[in-house]
Amino acid sequence: MTDLKSAAIAVRENAHAPYSNFQVGAALRTASGAVFAGCNVENVAYPQGTCAEAGAIAAMVAAGEREIAEVYVVAGSPMPVTPCGGCRQKLAEFGGGDVPVTMATVAGVEQRTTLGELLPGAFSQAFLDTDA
Template sequence: MKNTDELLAIATKVLDNAYAPYSHFSVGAALLTTKGEVFTGCNIENSSYGLTNCAERTALFKAISDGERDFSTLLVTGNTDGPISPCGACRQVISELCDPKMPVFLSNQKGQIAEATVEQLLPGAFVGEDLNHDGNF
């Protein structure tokens, strides 16, 4: 099982792969599965900013596309003054795909690390159970 330092090293390595020619704001993520496998992600920008994909979602989408569904930890890092925090879109995706009690480590390249759970990142998250499945909207 990987520890936080190992996940930070992995996320830091992938941070260099970020495609951020517009914001110059690179982010790296390391997603640990319950089986001990790590999926990485970096942010990938687009000149049409709405088409940009964040590091957290890149890691989650890679894992899902490879058939993985059980995650134990997510670590995110960037070159920020304090521990980096996921955007609202990432928080929603994380809450959809991860257990509410799963730890998420927010870090930076200065060695600062904060910990939260998925549900702490997005309290009152809109989840699948909130959808009306009887066909009436």
């Protein structure tokens, strides 16, 4: 996990957060062992920004990978920050409920959970089956 932690901490420094000054870095490992990282990118039109987790997922998909095996998220906050609701669903698109998620502060406080604990009852392809 140290490579995920290092990648998330390093990419956090590249965050574009001039409005909130709240920099977030995320790194994920795929089933193949590859690591992808992303940082939050704010926009003056607030809802148009991108979360760190979404950036890491976009990099993963752009590289042709599709299966998340582990996630690490770090922010400059007094306690670990969970992925937002939208990012929880994005992570669930590419990872099962047992995928470990570590949330951390830059001071080194860590909290571990799973995607399933973060998003019980995630919306999935199963809901789109039209056999009813």
